[in-house]
Amino acid sequence: MLFPNLIVVYFMILSTTEISQTLCRHYYPAATVFYGDISPRITSLFHQTGFGFHNNGYLSFELLCPTSHHQPVPQDSPSIILFLCEPNEDKDSAKTIDMEVSHMEQSCQTYDSSTQPFRKYNSCGGYNVKCVRYLSGSCVKWEREAVISREDEGYYEFYLLQCPNESKYDDDHYIISPTVCQGNLTLMNDGGSSHLGSGEEPLLYAYPLLLMVWTVILFLWGINWLYYKQYSNPLHKLLIVSPCFKYVVLLLSIVQWNSIANTGYEQPLLRTVTLVLSSAEDATLFMTLMLAAEGWCVIRPYIGKVKHALIPVLFLVFLASVICVIWIHSYFMAFAICSIVFVIYRALKWCSFNLDMLNRQILAVQQLVTLKQLHFHGLSIVDQLQRKRDIYIRLRMVIAMYTMVFAIITTMSSFLSEFKYVQVLSFEIPELVVYICIGCIFRLRDFRVYEEIEVVVPREDSVVIFLPYPDMNWPKRQKLILGVPEEEEKTVTPADEKKTLIEEG
Numbered sequence: 001m002l003f004p005n006l007i008v009v010y011f012m013i014l015s016t017t018e019i020s021q022t023l024c025r026h027y028y029p030a031a032t033v034f035y036g037d038i039s040p041r042i043t044s045l046f047h048q049t050g051f052g053f054h055n056n057g058y059l060s061f062e063l064l065c066p067t068s069h070h071q072p073v074p075q076d077s078p079s080i081i082l083f084l085c086e087p088n089e090d091k092d093s094a095k096t097i098d099m100e101v102s103h104m105e106q107s108c109q110t111y112d113s114s115t116q117p118f119r120k121y122n123s124c125g126g127y128n129v130k131c132v133r134y135l136s137g138s139c140v141k142w143e144r145e146a147v148i149s150r151e152d153e154g155y156y157e158f159y160l161l162q163c164p165n166e167s168k169y170d171d172d173h174y175i176i177s178p179t180v181c182q183g184n185l186t187l188m189n190d191g192g193s194s195h196l197g198s199g200e201e202p203l204l205y206a207y208p209l210l211l212m213v214w215t216v217i218l219f220l221w222g223i224n225w226l227y228y229k230q231y232s233n234p235l236h237k238l239l240i241v242s243p244c245f246k247y248v249v250l251l252l253s254i255v256q257w258n259s260i261a262n263t264g265y266e267q268p269l270l271r272t273v274t275l276v277l278s279s280a281e282d283a284t285l286f287m288t289l290m291l292a293a294e295g296w297c298v299i300r301p302y303i304g305k306v307k308h309a310l311i312p313v314l315f316l317v318f319l320a321s322v323i324c325v326i327w328i329h330s331y332f333m334a335f336a337i338c339s340i341v342f343v344i345y346r347a348l349k350w351c352s353f354n355l356d357m358l359n360r361q362i363l364a365v366q367q368l369v370t371l372k373q374l375h376f377h378g379l380s381i382v383d384q385l386q387r388k389r390d391i392y393i394r395l396r397m398v399i400a401m402y403t404m405v406f407a408i409i410t411t412m413s414s415f416l417s418e419f420k421y422v423q424v425l426s427f428e429i430p431e432l433v434v435y436i437c438i439g440c441i442f443r444l445r446d447f448r449v450y451e452e453i454e455v456v457v458p459r460e461d462s463v464v465i466f467l468p469y470p471d472m473n474w475p476k477r478q479k480l481i482l483g484v485p486e487e488e489e490k491t492v493t494p495a496d497e498k499k500t501l502i503e504e505g
Helices: 002-018 101-112 203-227 234-238 241-263 268-294 305-327 330-372 381-413 420-441 494-504
Strands: 030-035 041-044 050-053 057-064 079-085 119-121 124-135 138-148 154-163 177-188 375-377 454-456 463-466 480-483
Touching (some): 030 154, 057 079, 057 124, 203 241, 234 268, 241 268, 268 330, 268 381, 305 330, 330 381, 381 420
Antiparallel strands (some): 041 154, 050 154, 057 138, 057 177, 079 124, 119 124, 375 454
């Protein structure tokens, strides 16, 4: 179980850093333009970032090179092709970047001489970016706006293909002048009214739907508490903390994605708050599972001193590590992985320990009940122990299944990066199922049947008689006489009693 747990935690933290990464649709990539180069070059504008066009998609690209450090050479500026490529099946964008020179030269000839606004070639298409500003015969600013037609819609990654112009000087006397230029790429859909990609627009409906589901769950949890609040315990009160974090995260996610759709920019403060609350929600969920697996408020009313100090430390280590991953460096992910792997391991181990203890208690009580021939009104002691055992059987199953299902779904969703809503729902739905299962397991109910045990007193066919003291010389220990009936006791029914009264009358 340790390896699947490691996969789950890695992708869980990866989801908080990648899915919630900078989502603005106004990109400002830095690109190096090679003035005077006679060979074509291709570079990636973004690292493993793409955009899905649909419903009259629109793009605007601008590339501006600094003029203060530029040493112009007549006609040394390259032709710029904005290259849009569909992701490879193996998601290896390096194959596009490392294409052969002959392939790049063929692409340059295809797009440089093409009169069509967009033309696909080997799952890639390109736009010839026009030069709008010259300095001493060299281009220092390129611009291009385009509307993606319906037949060209799809999910693309963006590259910059630089095609050399024919120089007037020999190959042995050319000068390459690399210059870092600033790009500005704006991507939109729905005729320029939305900055979300085709795989992200469903999130505008998915998050409100999830919020409605969580509203119903919290409402039912509140109704359950109102009906049985006299039976509420600290564990039940702690179980509501993580869903409250989740509810706030969903509200902030709705605001965040609507802001991105309308403006194309992500608010850094809103993103930071959302990530911190999401990390706190995950940490609280695992700490609650750990406390429940330990048997707090179910088997024992308190937590051991060592565990009482260990659980808060793990909570703080995980939360601090995730925050450091967001703000400082991804190296801190190792601390978060170690803490959560340890939490899952201890939770499963404590569940197994409690199950073993309850099974031994059930076996011992069953032997005692059989030996003493005890009978009960309502639930027996064995029934009570079996109900508690069922709690930990289900809890262990939920933790184990969540671990495996999360690893499988995360692995599958990594191949669907163009469908962002699939990634989000693949993380949200298993977590929602876990919360529902935990709520059903630890919901409040009438616990009076578990607090009282009524033993049925068996009827005896004998009687114990205390003999009186005849005189002061009688031994101090009082004598007892056991009396038994001389004949079998006859069962008298109400009809027989009525018949007897009539006869006597």
